Amino acid sequence: MRLGRHRAALPAEQRRRKALQRGLLAGAAALAIVTATVVVIFGGGGALCSTREPVLVSVAAAVDVAPAAMEAAGRFNDEKNTVGSRCVLVQVTEQPPATVLRTLIGDRAGVLRERPDGWIADSSAWIRLARKQGASALPAGESVVATSPLVFATRSSLAQRFSVGKTEMNWRMVFPSTVRGRLTPNANEPDIVRVPDPSLAGAGIATVAAARDVVGNGPEADKALTAFVRWAQAGSAPDYRSMLAAVDDHTFWKRPVVIVPEQSVWTHNRQASADPVVALRPREGTINLDYPYVVTATDPTVAEASTLFADWLRGSEAQDLVRRAGFHSGDGTLGPVSPGPEIPTGTPKTRPSVSPEDIDEALQAWSRLAPPTNILVLADTSKHMAEKLKNTTRLGVALAAAKTGLRLFPDSTHMGLWEFADGLGQAKGYQPRVGLGPINRPETGQLVRRSVLDELTTTITAHPDRDSSLYDAILGGFHEVAAHYREEMNNTLLVITAGKDDGRGTRLPQLLDKLHQEWNPNKPIQIVIIAFGNVDRASLSGITAATNGSLHVAQQPDEIIDVFLAALARRLCHPTCKPST
Numbered sequence: 001m002r003l004g005r006h007r008a009a010l011p012a013e014q015r016r017r018k019a020l021q022r023g024l025l026a027g028a029a030a031l032a033i034v035t036a037t038v039v040v041i042f043g044g045g046g047a048l049c050s051t052r053e054p055v056l057v058s059v060a061a062a063v064d065v066a067p068a069a070m071e072a073a074g075r076f077n078d079e080k081n082t083v084g085s086r087c088v089l090v091q092v093t094e095q096p097p098a099t100v101l102r103t104l105i106g107d108r109a110g111v112l113r114e115r116p117d118g119w120i121a122d123s124s125a126w127i128r129l130a131r132k133q134g135a136s137a138l139p140a141g142e143s144v145v146a147t148s149p150l151v152f153a154t155r156s157s158l159a160q161r162f163s164v165g166k167t168e169m170n171w172r173m174v175f176p177s178t179v180r181g182r183l184t185p186n187a188n189e190p191d192i193v194r195v196p197d198p199s200l201a202g203a204g205i206a207t208v209a210a211a212r213d214v215v216g217n218g219p220e221a222d223k224a225l226t227a228f229v230r231w232a233q234a235g236s237a238p239d240y241r242s243m244l245a246a247v248d249d250h251t252f253w254k255r256p257v258v259i260v261p262e263q264s265v266w267t268h269n270r271q272a273s274a275d276p277v278v279a280l281r282p283r284e285g286t287i288n289l290d291y292p293y294v295v296t297a298t299d300p301t302v303a304e305a306s307t308l309f310a311d312w313l314r315g316s317e318a319q320d321l322v323r324r325a326g327f328h329s330g331d332g333t334l335g336p337v338s339p340g341p342e343i344p345t346g347t348p349k350t351r352p353s354v355s356p357e358d359i360d361e362a363l364q365a366w367s368r369l370a371p372p373t374n375i376l377v378l379a380d381t382s383k384h385m386a387e388k389l390k391n392t393t394r395l396g397v398a399l400a401a402a403k404t405g406l407r408l409f410p411d412s413t414h415m416g417l418w419e420f421a422d423g424l425g426q427a428k429g430y431q432p433r434v435g436l437g438p439i440n441r442p443e444t445g446q447l448v449r450r451s452v453l454d455e456l457t458t459t460i461t462a463h464p465d466r467d468s469s470l471y472d473a474i475l476g477g478f479h480e481v482a483a484h485y486r487e488e489m490n491n492t493l494l495v496i497t498a499g500k501d502d503g504r505g506t507r508l509p510q511l512l513d514k515l516h517q518e519w520n521p522n523k524p525i526q527i528v529i530i531a532f533g534n535v536d537r538a539s540l541s542g543i544t545a546a547t548n549g550s551l552h553v554a555q556q557p558d559e560i561i562d563v564f565l566a567a568l569a570r571r572l573c574h575p576t577c578k579p580s581t
Contacts, residue, residue, distance in 0.1 A: 054087040055305040057297070058114065062122035062202070063239055064264055065146060065291045066094035068325035069120055072318050073309070081308055088305040090118075096239075097126045098200050104135040104296060117297035118306040120145055122261075123202025124292050125359050135296075142294040145313045146327035148261035149286045149348040150203055150210075151279035152193070155247055156342070158255055159278040162188065168283045171214045173257070174207060175224060176231040176408070190257040194243055195232040198366045201239060206287040206354075207232075207259050209362035213354050214284075229369040230408035240264035247277055261289050262343060266326030269342055278342045285351040288332055372412035374489040376436050377402070377496065378477050379460060380470065382421040384498035385532075386462035394532050395462040398496045403457040406450070411440040414486060417453055420473035421466035422504050429469025429505055430476055433460070436484045467502035470495075471511045474527065474543060478515065481525050491525045499535030499553075508539055515546040524548065 061069040073090040081088045095112065100119050103111040121127060124142070131138055152169035154162075162169075165188025173193045177185045185191050198204030211228045215221040237243040243258040244265070257280075265279040293310045297303040312318060319329050324337045332347075339345060379402075385395035392400075409415065416436030425431035435443050439450045447455075477493045485491055501508070519525065527549040529540050535553060544551045 054089040055083050055301055057088060057090045057117045057302060057305045057309060059090060059092045059118040059120065059293075059306070059309070060095035060100045060112070060116040061092050061120040062097055062291065063094055063241070064122060064148075064261060064267070065120055065322075065327070066092060068146070068322045068327065069313075071325075072313060072321055075317065075321070076309055076312050081312065083301060083305045083308060086301075088308055090305075090309050096200055097121045097123070097202065101126055101130050101133075101135075104130050104138070105133040115296065115298070117295070117299075117302050118293060118309060119296050120291055120293050121202065122289060122291055123205055123359075124290055124356065125202065125205045125363055127292055127294050128356065128360055129363065139295055142292040143310050143314055144290045144330040145293050145318075146263075146291045146322040146330055147288050147332045148263040148291075148327050149281070149288050149350070150206055150259055151262045151265060151281055151286065151344075152257050153244065153247065153260050153265050153277050153279055154190070154255075154257045155275045156278045157275050158190075158257075159280060161255075162190075162280075165189070169257070169280045170283050171210045174211050174232065174259070175215075175228045185255075189255070191255045192253045192257070194237060194246065194256065194258045196237060196240060196243060196260065198232075198363060202289055203240065203259060203261055204232075205359060205363050205366075206289060208366045209354050209359040210282075210287055210351065212362045212365065213351060213358060225365060226369055227408065229366060230410070233410035233412075241268075244268040244277060248273075248275075262328075262348075263326040263336075266336060266340065266343055269340060276342050279344060281344055281348055285349040287354055288328075288348070288350055291327070291330075372414070372486075372489045373409065373492060374414040374436070374481065374484065374486040375409075375492045375494055376416045376418065376477050376481050377494045378430070378473050379417060379419045380421070380468060380473075380495075380497035381419040381424075381460060381462045382466050382468035382470075382498070382500075382502075383462070383464050384468055384500050386464040387498075387533075393462055394498060395460070398530075398532060399457040399460060402496065403454060406453060406457065409439060411438075411450075413439040414484070414489065415439045415449060415453065416480075417456060418473065418477060418480075419460060420469050421463050422469045422502065423466055424469075428476065429472035436480060467504060468498065468500050469505055470497055470499070470501035471508060472505040475506055475511055475514055478518070478525060478527065478547075482518070482523070485523055485525070487523075491523075493525060493527045493547075493549075495527065495529045497529065497531055498533055499529075499531035499540055508542070512542055512546055515543065519547050526550075528552070530554065 059069065059073065070092045073092045077089055095116070099110060099112060100116060100121070103115055127138070127142055152173070167188045173190055174195060195207045196204035198208050212225055215224040237246065240260045241264070243260055247256055247258055262279050265277050269276050293313060295303050295306045295310060297306045314330060320337070323329055323334060326336045326339070328335050335345065336343065379395070379399070381395060385398070386393050389397055414437055415434070416432070417434040418430050418432050420430035422429055433456055434449055434452055437443060437449060439453070440448050442448050443452070474493070474495060477495070481491055481493050525547055527544050527547045529544055529549070529551045531540060531551065531553045537551065537553065540551045
């Protein structure tokens with residue numbers, strides 16, 4: 001999520017545009033009711049309401065709550081509420097929370113044309129994040145308009161299958177099956193649990209917090225969380241509508257489950273289906289998603305009018321309206337008015353261990369782990385990787401793990417692959433097999449890089465008669481990543497090796513001198529080494545330390561994926577990580 005600095009006030013040109021917009025809206029509003037009267041006397045307090053110059057309040061609402069907020073605004077406007085003697089006219093538009101946040105903190109790209117006067121986000125985490133990033137004119141409090149518990153949603157037929165197989169939905173299902181001790185899911189559990197993109201949706205933020213809560217803290221937990229983020233990225237979607245539409249798609253995933261707010265299931269099922277979507281609650285307890293209203297207006301009169309609408313939304317009429325739209329009440333005590341058979345009844349059990357602070361920390365963890373990767377993989381194909389290990393070679397074991405690891409990289413990844421052994425590549429000691437570039441696009445021909453890389457994990461073989469050119473390959477690979485450096489990505493040189501160099505080219509002191517001279521903290525490139533077997537840890541650690549990278553040594557075949565995830569988990573502390581072996 002790209003965040004920026006805020007501006008203390010709107011620029012003059014933007015103020016002029018906003019004034020013009022308000023003038024046009026005010027004119028339209030006055031024209032619509034001028035045939036009736038210019039001054040309206042209200043019952044009760046007998047306040048005067050001028051329709052010539054209404055106070056216009058623009059409200060940005062998250063996609064799922066926007067329809068209910070629009071209906072509420074219509075009823076509010078019909079009541080002719082006032083600030084002073086001026087009518088208040090509220091206009092609601094559907095806006096993604098991330099876009100509103102960028103607008104409030106003063107970013108220049110991906111922002112709204114005008115700053116809203118009120119904001120209904122799909123999680124309080126957005127409001128807290130906006131304040132931390134310096135958003136101006138946000139009062140200390142906000143009012144919760146509605147709530148909706150997170151649910152695991154799937155087709156009714158699949159829910160019955162899971163029930164027969166005695167499979168309960170649980171938060172560990174958000175992790176890839178490798179974290180749960182097997183390569184593939186069994187036939188009685190989901191083959192994918194898709195998560196909303198946490199950089200775009202509140203349900204995604206809460207899911208990250210639940211995942212962190214399940215695994216706890218520490219190195220093993222960091223590896224599991226890293227696997228979750230990688231897996232979630234591959235199946236994430238920008239909004240709840242597209243996620244629920246994917247549940248009905250039978251072309252790829254056979255047993256899909258998605259995590260969404262309960263209300264979105266209610267909305268999805270408004271259209272009749274022979275196999276409707278069912279909301280299932282996780283056995284350990286869920287997280288209630290809240291929809292807070294915060295006043296964002298900078299003009300005092302407009303801020304007062306925005307506050308008036310916020311207070312009205314807490315009233316019985318508005319709360320009845322949101323419950324009729326499939327939400328729970330703002331305080332969470334009352335469920336939807338007509339939930340339907342696919343929605344669980346009764347108060348949902350929640351995870352009390354997930355606090356607002358946990359949610360904020362989880363969002364920070366995602367922001368560190370989620371940015372796309374620009375990664376060049378160096379595969380050691382020398383005689384040292386040709387050594388037999390059970391029914392294959394060291395290289396065979398490493399590439400089998402790489403095949404599984406490849407699934408953890410989303411389509412936003414840039415990736416390339418070199419193999420290295422003495423004499424390859426016209427005596428350079430290394431040979432490009434896939435050039436560094438977008439993983440979902442072809443380098444040449446028709447096959448995209450991901451498909452080519454997947455094929456190479458089964459076809460590359462070691463050379464029993466060739467020495468290792470490890471240091472030459474690392475220096476060449478470092479220069480290659482530097483030449484294709486991407487500012488918006490994590491730039492990494494990943495070396496899978498037996499950890500030996502046979503001394504025919506660059507020597508270790510030369511390599512270390514070059515890395516210390518050329519490594520640029522403003523354009524950092526991490527060297528991550530996954531070494532297999534008994535290795536010279538001191539030498540390899542010197543290489544990784546020069547780039548704030550890490551060394552991971554695997555002694556057994558089944559440790560490869562483990563150390564691979566440990567390497568990626570370094571992002572949680574980068575760039576202040578301590579040297580790691």
